[in-house]
């Protein structure tokens with residue numbers, strides 16, 4: 087420690103992280119890469135960084151040979167472990183742990199599970215939703231058989247009322263200080279909140295969840311915002327009252343606004359028997375509106391100009407009392423959400439009109455996607471193989487059977503103690519025990535850095551398991567492993583599948599326009615002068631064909647930089663029998679080094695096209711193309 091100046095190091099790292107966050111990504115990156123010097127610079131830098139990371143990773147975990155993403159994570163993990171080992175476990179308990187500390191799985195906070203012990207079921211039997219009563223029922227509870235989603239019918243027959251879909255009048259949002267914050271920590275507070283919520287037309291909801299020191303995970307906090315109040319519910323204090331929110335949550339007259347609710351929905355089912363009917367997921371809206379990024383932080387920044395520190399996502403939300411920073415973070419997750427909902431609804435309506443759809447169609451689409459999320463059912467996790475997905479393929483059959491036996495042991499203990507198996511023993515350690523099995527407790531404890539009280543207690547058992555497995559003929563056990571032996575690369579594949587929204591027929595025609603809009607993403611971080619130069623460059627290569635107009639978000643317009651546009655752009659100039667070009671790039675070979683991205687290609691087709699995402703119908707940087715819907719299935723269904 088005395089060798090390096092920690093505060094300085096930290097500052098530098100934070101600065102580096104900040105700067106790296108400002109580097110262009112996605113569309114912005116594609117755009118930036120059209121500049122050759124930028125490409126050369128980044129490639130150079132990339133190699134340097136990659137070397138540096140390799141060195142670091144090898145320094146921390148010398149056994150590592152490659153430097154895949156997972157190895158980096160492992161190395162970081164290992165670092166934290168070293169730190170943990172060097173800390174007196176007791177020292178930090180009173181103080182609210184800072185982020186780094188709270189990430190340490192060895193950090194011994196009292197486990198709050200005692201409070202809701204009666205609701206923990208770590209058995210392998212499937213989760214069965216059990217409701218005592220079913221408010222807002224269209225179909226009575228008795229009709230449902232075990233394992234069904236109790237609100238399936240209500241969700242499937244759900245249709246939003248017009249006022250819920252229509253653009254709202256967007257009021258300026260209220261700052262945190264203008265709204266009262268109520269911490270809900272006792273029955274009185276809870277019922278008071280329930281009373282206000284039941285009168286609301288929309289409420290925003292979010293959860294904070296814990297998973298390091300538990301098997302199935304549990305909710306530590308629920309935030310709810312109305313137009314007038316931010317509530318932070320300490321779920322650990324009012325755990326058994328939480329199911330009483332079901333009436334509000336399933337009331338279709340109250341819109342529940344959440345952001346990225348894919349996890350929240352099952353979490354609420356599991357811990358509180360809560361289901362949601364009529365949700366608007368702002369994350370889904372951001373997708374349909376083609377926002378550059380879909381995270382809440384991005385919406386907060388672009389819509390509300392508020393910066394957040396999303397690293398609190400990973401805080402240890404079990405901690406009590408919550409630090410003011412944690413409270414603020416939690417609160418901000420719902421405080422602005424109703425305003426964002428208003429804004430997005432307006433944008434959806436505008437966009438629908440631009441696409442010549444029914445003005446409410448896209449809003450309805452968001453509600454439909456959100457409904458699909460609400461239909462999800464919580465399913466228990468099986469964590470036997472957690473953190474064991476790498477490095478297994480090199481084990482011989484005997485090593486595999488040891489690993490299998492140890493994984494079983496680890497899983498059993500984790501379920502019994504309500505811990506994450508990776509806390510009991512790291513996957514990496516388990517593999518090293520299998521490859522080089524210790525035969526005595528002493529050998530075991532030398533080999534394992536991670537010293538938890540559970541490990542001490544279980545040391546004998548572990549050695550017994552190893553000895554027993556070694557003694558057994560091992561051929562048969564091998565069969566149990568294959569499902570975890572997956573090619574590693576597959577996990578990193580970027581999601582390419584986009585669910586089908588609806589089918590639509592299009593004719594796409596070139597409009598005899600003399601304007602080409604360059605898609606210039608709103609990029610506040612790029613000095614506009616630089617951007618201007620880049621645009622100028624591109625413009626110069628285009629001007630023989632098009633007049634350049636740069637889209638909004640840029641402060642510049644290049645108009646009529648050259649003479650009249652050539653007639654070559656007119657469709658009637660196409661040779662007889664010649665097809666409308668597949669894309670402008672192909673026809674005119676515009677000198678873009680990188681076509682902005684392959685799915686930007688303009689489809690000139692009158693065939694049926696599955697519209698899975700706005701990206702397919704996005705014209706991208708070409709505005710002078712008209713997209714004419716011919717026939718559309720799955721139109722706005724509601725009778726008016």
Ligand code: AMP
Pocket residue numbers: 292293294295296297346349399400403419
């Ligand atoms: P949020 O919706 O961003 O407030 O996140 C809710 C909860 O999801 C957090 O309390 C975390 O438990 C969990 N979570 C969110 N993001 C991550 C992540 N990147 N890695 C692990 N857990 C996460």
Ligand code: MN
Pocket residue numbers: 292293345346350
């Ligand atoms: Mn959330």
Ligand code: ZN
Pocket residue numbers: 292293294416419
């Ligand atoms: Zn949150």
